[in-house]
Amino acid sequence: MTITIQYFARLREDIGRDRDEIAPTEELRTVGDLWQHLHGDPPTRLMAAVNQAHARLDTPVRDGDEVAFFPPVTGG
Amino acid sequence: MAVRLFDHPFDPWALVRERERQLPLERLGACSVFAGRMRDFNEAEDIRAMFLEHYPGMTERELERIVAEAEARWPSITCEVAHRVGAVEPSETLVLVAVWSAHRVAARDACAEILERLKHEAPFWKRERLTDGTERWVEQNTPGH
Numbered sequence: 001m002t003i004t005i006q007y008f009a010r011l012r013e014d015i016g017r018d019r020d021e022i023a024p025t026e027e028l029r030t031v032g033d034l035w036q037h038l039h040g041d042p043p044t045r046l047m048a049a050v051n052q053a054h055a056r057l058d059t060p061v062r063d064g065d066e067v068a069f070f071p072p073v074t075g076g
Numbered sequence: 077m078a079v080r081l082f083d084h085p086f087d088p089w090a091l092v093r094e095r096e097r098q099l100p101l102e103r104l105g106a107c108s109v110f111a112g113r114m115r116d117f118n119e120a121e122d123i124r125a126m127f128l129e130h131y132p133g134m135t136e137r138e139l140e141r142i143v144a145e146a147e148a149r150w151p152s153i154t155c156e157v158a159h160r161v162g163a164v165e166p167s168e169t170l171v172l173v174a175v176w177s178a179h180r181v182a183a184r185d186a187c188a189e190i191l192e193r194l195k196h197e198a199p200f201w202k203r204e205r206l207t208d209g210t211e212r213w214v215e216q217n218t219p220g221h
Contacts, residue, residue, distance in 0.1 A: 008201060070131070071213070074200060075170075075217075
C-alpha cells in the first residue's frame with residue numbers, strides 16, 4: 001500500500017508533477033511530515049486535504065490515504 | 077439539496093425556474109439568488125478568458141458539505157448551487173447560489189453564508205489569460221468583495 005499525494009493549480013506547476021506516491025513509514029505520521037519529507041519547509045498559506053476533506057499539517061495520515069496539497073482556493 | 081458542476085455555459089435563471097417547478101412555492105415566501113459572472117477586468121488588467129481548475133470528487137463533496145451545514149443552521153431552507161469548471165469567457169456565469177425559505181432573513185443570510193464559504197473552502201482555482209496572451213493564477217479571493 002502507499003499514500004497518494006496530489007498537487008493542484010500553481011503548486012502543481014511549481015513542483016512540476018501532479019502527484020507523488022510514498023510508502024508509509026514510522027516517521028511519516030502527519031500531513032506536515034509528508035510535505036517536509038518531499039519538499040522541505042511548507043510555504044505559508046498551504047492548504048491540504050486527506051481523503052477529500054480539508055486537513056491541517058498536524059492531521060494524521062495512514063496507509064492508503066489520498067492526500068492533496070493546494071494553494072488558497074479562488075472559486076465563486 | 078442540489079449541487080451541480082457545469083463544464084459548459086449554463087443559464088442560472090433557467091436553473092432557478094426549473095427548480096421552482098418542483099417546489100411548494102405557496103410555502104416559500106422568499107427566494108434569494110446570487111449569480112456571479114466572469115468580468116473582463118481584474119486588478120486593472122484586461123482579461124480575455126479564464127480556466128477554472130477543480131478537484132474532482134472533493135469539490136462536489138465540499139459544496140454538498142457547505143449546503144448541508146447551512147441547512148442544519150437554517151432548517152427551513154431549500155438550496156440550489158451550481159458552479160462552472162474548465163474554460164470560461166467573460167459574461168458567462170461562474171456561480172449560482174439560490175436559497176428558498178418561508179421568510180426573507182433565512183433565505184438572504186443562508187445565501188450569503190453559502191457563497192462566502194464556497195469562495196474560501198471549495199477547491200476551485202482560477203487561471204486568467206490576459207489580452208496580451210500571458211496567463212496567471214489568481215492568488216486569493218478578497219474577503220467581503
